[in-house]
Amino acid sequence: MGAPKQKWTAEEEAALRAGVEKYGPGKWRAIQKDSKFGPCLTSRSNVDLKDKWRNMSVSANGMGSSRERGKPLALMPPPGMLTLMDEALTIDPLATISPADGSYDGKGDGADTSSDRKSLGPRYDDLVLEAVLGLKEPYG
Amino acid sequence: MGAPKQKWTAEEEAALRAGVEKYGPGKWRAIQKDSKFGPCLTSRSNVDLKDKWRNMSVSANGMGSSRERGKPLALMPPPGMLTLMDEALTIDPLATISPADGSYDGKGDGADTSSDRKSLGPRYDDLVLEAVLGLKEPYG
DNA sequence: CACTAGGGTTAGGGTTCT
């Protein structure tokens, strides 16, 4: 009816992340009422925030147990982890997100790893978005 | 291994239609649990019901305008567009039924009920099947 | 009663098989 299905935008996700970083997870109502990112989430209920955070956490976690179809899927915005990074402007859709771990290997002289699947779901840098939106403050 | 692709039988389709007429589209779980046609669908999950209904809707629809962004006609998609029968029996899956439960409040947009397209749909009569199976009651 | 946590259900895109 009213909303066939409201997909979350990158701005909303960024706002949610910023809110969680500021108030901590579980403070959905507070996040929603925050004067800064609240306006970004006017069309979302506190329950929606909770659900979205859950989904984000899940996708950031386990994967690769479906089929033999091992999908790279190397990039994705970890919800709670990783905070500020400096060189967030040069993101490599497939090779980044190595906060302090930097355990990305993906370097085989092999050369037969050329099967680049079409990137379903354009995951561009959310950190940049957060910065642009001014959702994230340099200071605590 | 898992599932050898279980094709839908006419009984199952009829049961699904009956269920949609009673509860309205989107109430897959309720349809599946219904004491009347539920037993016909024991080997189908609620998701299966949904998928099947979608397939039926698509084939019954033919083609849509490519200009449509949203899709207002998501509701009440006549599954078996029967056109060969008498007008007396013309059933509008969701428009003319009297909900026995009265739980279905969907609004049939009723595009145009005057378009009597005598198309070439050799769709055999499903209503007969429904009646035979006793899935459909004459009156609510 | 309001909020949150968590399980359950639906909607829609994608994949596989025919």
Added chain:
DNA sequence: TAGAACCCTAACCCTAGT
């Protein structure tokens, strides 16, 4: 190529517990 059956999962709902 197209269509049917099935899979994956984000988005949404329901409700017990606090």
